[in-house]
Amino acid sequence: MAAHRAPLTNHHADESACPPDHRHTSTGKPLHPNCPGRSYSQAICTCGTWEFKNSGKGYVDECRKRHLATHPTPAKAPKVLRDLLRLDLP
Template identity: 40%
Template sequence: MARHSITVTAYHADGTVCPSEHRHTTGGSPLTEGCTGRERFLATCSCKQWTSGPSSTKTYAAEQGRRHRSDQLPAKFAPPSKGPAALRKLLRFDAED
C-alpha cells in the first residue's frame, strides 16, 4: 500500500510560492520585506492524483489532506461502524453473518 503524505503550500496573491522563511504576525500580516502576504493555501498528496481547493487557512488545507488520507485506507483498517445496525448485530447472539 502506497503511503500518502500531504504537503501544504502557501501562495502570494500573484500566484508565487510564499516560502516558509517569510515570517508573519499572528494576524497574518507579513514581517518579511518584499512579501505581499499569504493569500491562499493548497494541500497536495504524494499520490499526485489529489489537490485540495484553495483555502484561506493552513489549518483547513491540512484538514482536507487528513480527510483524503483517511479515504485511502483499505477497508480492513477502517474504523468499525458505530451505527445502530452494528450495535443490533453485536447484541444478537443468535444472528447469522
C-alpha cells in the same frame, strides 16, 4: 504500496510560493520585506486525484488530513488483522 503525502504549501496572490521563512504575525501580516502576504494555502496529494486550495491554512490542513485518511496505509493495519495472518503460518 507507499503511503501518499499531501504537503501543505503557502502562496502569494500571484501564485508564487510563500516559503516558510516568510513569517507572518498571528493576524497574517507579513514580517518579511519581500512578502506581499499569504493569499492562500494549498495541498496536493501524491495520489494525483486530489488537491485543495483555501485561504484558511487550518482548513486546508484539516481537509488534507481527512483526505489522507481515505488512503489505507499498510503499516497501520489493525493488530487483530496481523494476528490473524500470523495464524496461517506453520
